[in-house]
Amino acid sequence: MGCYLCDGIYLEWRCFIKSPPMATNPKEARFKKMQESAQKDVKRAFGVLQAQWGIIRSPTRNWYVEHLKDIILCCIILHNMIVEHEGKGATNWRDDGVGHRASSSDSTESSRATPISxxxxxxxxxxxxxxxxxxxxxxxxxxxxxxxxxxxxPE
Incomplete structure (x- = not known):
């Protein structure tokens, strides 16, 4: 099951990973800073894509995982192309397996042939x-x- 980085307005479900509202130790502070940085990049990228092409405006809960992976990877590539075209330099993105295609050994969650009950x-x-x-x-x-x-x- 995939997870989404999100802010405090989302429910505490296993698919929504939020940073703690108040960091009480160095581990929480590090996590909070990295998550907020990632959220900023993602919000900017998806805001541009939604505004220009209407991508990802609908809920994705019942989509196939491999389709979601392709859409997310496409959004990242399009965002990087826009940033490069605008002359602001490419974002610091590296391939951490986002583009991985589901293989036949992956769970049936990613490639169902029949609807679930x-x-x-x-x-x-x-x-x-x-x-x-x-x-x-x-x-x-x-x-x-x-x-x-x-x-x-040091900051």
């Missing part, structure tokens, strides 16, 4: 709204950021 839909909805899993994922992501990027440097 109502019961399965409801079960997935319950899993999606799991607040405890939200907290666990948020903590794990903070730990990952701290491990890979360390403390904040």
């Amino acid at each position: 109502f019961e399965e839909y409801m079960q997935r909805d319950i899993i999606l709204r799991d607040r405890q899993m939200h907290a666990i994922l948020q903590h794990d992501l903070m730990k990952h950021v701290w491990t890979h990027f360390g403390p904040l440097g």
